[in-house]
Structure formats: C-alpha cells, structure tokens
Amino acid sequence: MRFELNILGCGSAKPTTRHLPSCQVLNVRDNLMMIDCGEGAQMAMSRQRLKFSRLRHIFISHLHGDHWFGLPGLLSTMGLHEQTGTVTVHIFKDGAQLLQQMVGFMGQLPYHLEINVIGTQPACIHEDNAVTVSTFTLNHRVPAVGFIIREKPKMRHINPEATREANVPHWAMNSLRQGLDYVTPEGIVIPNAQLTTDADPSVSYAYCSDTRPSPRVTAALEGVDWLYHEATYGEECKRQAHARYHSTAHEAAQTAHDAHVKQLIIGHFSSRYLDETPLLHEAQTIFPNTRLANEGMLVALAH
C-alpha cells in the first residue's frame, strides 16, 4: 500500500538556483499530505505531477518564511483549479491569523479551507483510516514542531490455499484479515494463523526541521523507521549551526543513531554548499544508512 515521500524543496532559508525552500509531500494511499510549504511549492507540485485535487492536509512546522511563504499561492491556485472538498492547514496561531487575512485576497475559494491551530506541546493532530500524525517539540529560535506520520496496523494477508481448503466463505474473509479465528458451521475453531500470513509492517516517518539536537527530540524519534532531519551545516560550521539553532550533518546522524531509526534522509542544506556530498560522508561515519534529499526525489517508505 502506497506510502511515499516526495521531496519538493530541501534548501534552507536562502533560496538558491539548486534548491527550493522546505516542502515535501507524502502520498498515503493516493491522498497527499504536505509538510511545510516554502515559496515555489505549487510550481514544484506541477513539476512533480502531484495532483492538487488530492492534497487534503498541509502541516506547517514553524513560521519562518522558508517554511510557509508558498502557502498563499498554493491555496489560491487550488481555488483556480476548482478544487472542492476540505483542505486543512495545521499551523501555529499567529500564522493562522495572517492566513485568514490573506484568504480575503483569494476571492471565493471553491473548497472549504479549514485551519487547525496547533501548539508546541506534543499532540496527535490528525487521524484517518490509514495514518496518525503527531507533533513533537523542536529546539529552534522560534516555536517549532516536528511531525511523525505512523501507518496504522495493517490487515493480515489471506492465505488463498488454506482458506479454500477450509471452505472459508467470502463473508468471513474480513474478520480473518483483522486477526480473528474462523469457526466452521460445525463449531470447529481454525486458528487465524493457519489461514492468514502476517500483515505488512506499519511504517513510520518523522520530519524534523528546524532544530538543534536535543535529548527531547531524540526521545520523540525513538524507533521510527524513516527520519528526515535537517543538516543545514557540516561540523566545520558547528558554532554557526548552534547560534542559529540548527544541526550539523554529524548531529543529525547522531540523533538518528541514538533514536534507533532505520533510515535517515538529510536536508535543509545551507546555500553555502554547492555539493552536499561532504555532508553525506560526515553523516555516514555515524549512521551509514543516510541519504541526501534532493528536489524531485521520490522515496517509497513502505513496499
């Protein structure tokens, strides 16, 4: 079942001709969720052939411009595309207020724009059939949260041969998928494990930008499968990184290691790097399973 990450922008605040500011889109069973919405997000959506009509939730981590100045343009354009239904923006209070005023310049939107005011305290801010989205507190210059998107437990797989042999009727299949045993008309209990195979594992993805490393962040990330973590600088700029409440590639990798995540993607690169390979190597000395984010990148989080 589809659970994919599209990187739309992985630069930091100063845009360059190589990177766009922060934006990514998760495709969860063909429903799209955007995390951060830097300027140019709507153009990147078109370039990466992501359908506006499938975008239902937008999560904004904090109110630095490079994380949300693409929002007014995106919401306007979704109006021009005659989108219907509800689009929910999850954002801090100050941003919500400003956004409401900007909507006044967008004419009559054909869809319902819902604004969900979020806080810095960890909370589950969204839940649907497929995933939960929860926040955790980052350590940045301004209030900021990360997001963890966790797939819900999935259904077990029917073993076609075994169910045929046991004459399991069609109506009983769904309860088998949910893990229940099958009771024959004669009252014989056939254990679920004989008729099904294990469900696919539920995958979790965490977005962690912008932040200094902190034990609280590491604790929040414990055991997630995939981690996108900012690595604005390399260790040679450690002082600068800390002064600006950012992380180095080394620190991102240390966090990934300490939190026992499985895979790390680093991004939010400073404009000073014309090639991020040194950041990759720096991270890989601590956490080998690291890759560099890049615009246009598509990662299958679950198979």
Add this chain to the structure above:
Amino acid sequence: MRFELNILGCGSAKPTTRHLPSCQVLNVRDNLMMIDCGEGAQMAMSRQRLKFSRLRHIFISHLHGDHWFGLPGLLSTMGLHEQTGTVTVHIFKDGAQLLQQMVGFMGQLPYHLEINVIGTQPACIHEDNAVTVSTFTLNHRVPAVGFIIREKPKMRHINPEATREANVPHWAMNSLRQGLDYVTPEGIVIPNAQLTTDADPSVSYAYCSDTRPSPRVTAALEGVDWLYHEATYGEECKRQAHARYHSTAHEAAQTAHDAHVKQLIIGHFSSRYLDETPLLHEAQTIFPNTRLANEGMLVALAH
C-alpha cells in the same frame, strides 16, 4: 545609459511549468526597480543574475496573489543577504497592512523597509535623478494601476573637436551639456549648437497588467515608447477575457496602435496556451511591432 527590461514572469494567475506569475525588473543605470512580484520572483532574480543589493523599489499593480505573493519571500531573503539602505514597496493600503504584519515574521531586517501606500488615482509616485514613475488607472475586477517609467531629459553630447577648437575650459563642459551657450573670456558668445550634439532621446516604458481595454487606459499610454500589455487570451476567448476583466492579444495591439506607442510586448498569458505564437500573430495583424514576453528575456529599452 542603461535602461533595460528583464522579464522574470509573464504567466497569469495559474502557474505552469512554462511560466512564472507576473514579475519584471527594470535596470535603470544599474539601479533595479521591480514591477509586480509573483511567487518565485526571488528565485528568478538569482537565475537571471540580478543583484538583490541593487533593488531599491518594488511597485505592486494590484493585490491579486499572482502579482505580489513573492514579496514576503523576497523581502526575507534580502534580509538574509545582509542588504542595507532603504527598500521601498509601493502598494495599495490593504496590501501594506498585511505586509507590515508579515514583516514581523522576518526577524530584524538589516535594511530599512519603507512602505509607500499608493491609490488608484493617477499620480507621480517616485522620482530620482534618472526617471519618474507615475501610475494610471486600470480597468480590472479589483483596484489596479499601471506604471509609466519615463527617463528624464538627458544631457547633450559634447563635440570634442569643436570644444577643443574654441578652447572651452573643462569647468564649462557641464553647462554645455545642459544646453547653455559658451561665452569666451573675450565676451564672444558661441551658441551651444556649435559645441554639442543632441542628447539621446528620453525613453518611456509602460506596464499595463491586468486590465480590460478602455479609452482611459489608451489615453494614459499616449506616445510611450515601449508598452508591456497583458494579452491573457486570444480573440477566441474574448467573452472569458471580458468576464475576468482581461484583454485579448487583439485588444492589446489595438490599444498600442491607438496610443501611438512604438513597441509592444505582450504577456500575462493564460495557462491554456502551450505556445503563444497564435497570440503574437493575432496582435501583429493590428500592430506589427509586437513581441512575446518570456521568462529570462532582456530588452534594451534605450541604447
């Protein structure tokens, strides 16, 4: 003396992979003036190697998002570039108020941001050594103005041979350039025309987007040298153009013709066109001296 037009974006409201929303930059003697600031303007500045530090004035024609949603990002980034001096944004009152609130999210800007509230009534809104910038009223769904940038009269050219022959001293050259006659120590008047040649003509450029055609607009444009005029649609979409208070290519050309302008550039193309050549041909049947705008285009307005 340099007077150049850079097209950064010439699409209409719905962005495409072919065009950015409205934005252009005039280079006037190496000082940059931006007209409209659609989303992506700052990235286009970088791509077209226009220096942020030279940008001193930004003129916003109206408050539809595709004409100013790039402003917050641009102003933030100029802060990150440690720009100093004053940057003036000329904008309607509602936009000014929103902009002031957005500036609150940009941290301490190292430059002075001045906001000049403009109205819809024609006015001279800026003047410096080289040009005047004045507004004229457009005919759009929301209050909107066009801009005319006129070079001030230029200095006459010294005729080196004639001034050498007449022994004109160095200190008298500037008054010759300004058109004064030269009086020799003996009291003989040498007419300016014998010592100088004509100044280069002063060139004018008008920006006219978004608008329906109207006699008032045509009158305002009378005799300008260069006209950028929106041509969102072709004549086949005339009804749609008028319903949305836009112009067709035919109408843009008719306005250029009736206002006796010298050169026409059409832009603000609807996303429906994958090739604007038909719009060009449509305009050229009325006004042959027409060209199509395009991102990255550089036009020398004066030589």
